[in-house]
Amino acid sequence: MKRSILFLGLAILFGTGCNKPAPTLPYNMRDPKVMIQTVVKGLAGADSVRIFREALSNLSLSAEETADGITVLPPLNGEMAQGNMVGREAGNLTELTANALKDHIIKGVYNQYELHNGRTFTTLSGKTLKISRRADTVWINGIQVGRKQAVLTDDQAIHIIKRAITPSNTNDPLETTTFDITVWDSSEWSPQHPKGKTVEGALVELYKTQLDFTAGKVAYKTLTGNNGLAHFPKLKPGRYYVHAEIAGKSNVWVKRTYEGPILAGPAIKGIFQSDAEAAGAPTQEGPVAGNLRWIDLNGDNKIDVSDYFSMPYESFETIDGLTRKADITIGKYLNR
Structure with a gap:
């Protein structure tokens, strides 16, 4: 949307038949590297998801994957389940594969109220996620989501979840305390x-x-x-x-x-x-x-x-x- 408005403004300013070279566009804020850096920065104060945040800082995404913005679902440190993840507790760090990280990223920007009961999403890795909702409590594949999104901008949303999505599926029961x-x-x-x-x-x-x-x-x-x-x-x-x-x-x-x-x-x-x-x-x-x-x-x-x-x-x-x-x-x- 921002780029469309920008192109329209340039066309009006210079005329559609102008032979002058098109001006250089400003830096694209949905550049994949910038998107990842912004998410990592947005999670800087959330030590409870430090393992995911540190692994995410090394992830490379394509321009197509970030074109519509992204919704990121970081899991809590203490509940990092196995699966596609390689657990390594030395130094309290856990390495995650790129595919496991992409299990936790969705194309598009979705706030808490757009996580409707029964709605499904496909992650960047191709994993299917199913939303369950009771009043303001939300689960993804049975895993409970934090009560409020951690970050919400035009380009990204971050919802902290209680544990890793990788081992889950859409038929998992809803987790409780x-x-x-x-x-x-x-x-x-x-x-x-x-x-x-x-x-x-x-x-x-x-x-x-x-x-x-x-x-x-x-x-x-x-x-x-x-x-x-x-x-x-x-x-x-x-x-x-x-x-x-x-x-x-x-x-x-x-x-x-x-x-x-x-x-x-x-x-x-x-x-x-x-x-x-x-x-x-x-x-x-x-x-x-x-x-x-x-x-x-x-x-x-x-x-x-x-x-x-x-x-x-x-x-x-x-x-x-x-x-x-x-x-x-x-x-x-x-x-x-």
């Missing part, structure tokens, strides 16, 4: 089972605050299955404190009140894998292989009341539209 917790019973520790064994039937509770735990105000709860997995689908995003227990084994040991009504106790650092490891650890009750190892909060090389934390100690942040996975270790205060 999900928390999967695997519970490990440390009392089943052995040299062959350094984390213990997963436990079926353990009660797992999520609390919004540690004060809610003291008050018994549970946000979500479920039991683990035969693989030790507690599955929490469709959570409200946010931070949750985790309590797990079965048959007197738990990840929470309440020893006293702390900071008013909040309860306090020691926090698990891991499991002693050998008596030699236990002998070299801060002084604590029962330092033998298979027993729980506690965090030395104040660094005085002994575990006592000064090392107590508010309970529950373990908490995890869930992110809108993503599945968070975590391990929880339970056991007796003295396993051995």
Whole structure:
């Protein structure tokens, strides 16, 4: 459109029958290199998509691919799935192939309201994308899109998505905020089972605050299955404190009140894998292989009341539209 207006203006100015050479046109802002540089610059402050941004800076596009502008869909760093991508965590960088990058680029400029339910797009790589929409929540091939476009100009739109599109397809279910917790019973520790064994039937509770735990105000709860997995689908995003227990084994040991009504106790650092490891650890009750190892909060090389934390100690942040996975270790205060 800009070039058409420009040509029309030149024709009026110089006359259609003019024999003078046509003047040099201004630099085309949809030049492929400029488009990529502009997108990379637009994402400069979004460290959450740094892996994609750095890979994109080396991508070459054709003039035909950028002629109508582009819509770019950068995935979050922590959810870079495999597929056409070559994962390389050294230096926290991941290399992506040109084809995988083009899976995340569409011809044309589309704002959030143009991502209609049921609409399909074809990426520069030829991959088909299907839009699903419920009110202001948008999914692409089941992958949730950020609530608002990160960048929108006449030449480009950028929508941050929760994970990589490459492994997805148009039949994938819509992703929700999900928390999967695997519970490990440390009392089943052995040299062959350094984390213990997963436990079926353990009660797992999520609390919004540690004060809610003291008050018994549970946000979500479920039991683990035969693989030790507690599955929490469709959570409200946010931070949750985790309590797990079965048959007197738990990840929470309440020893006293702390900071008013909040309860306090020691926090698990891991499991002693050998008596030699236990002998070299801060002084604590029962330092033998298979027993729980506690965090030395104040660094005085002994575990006592000064090392107590508010309970529950373990908490995890869930992110809108993503599945968070975590391990929880339970056991007796003295396993051995």
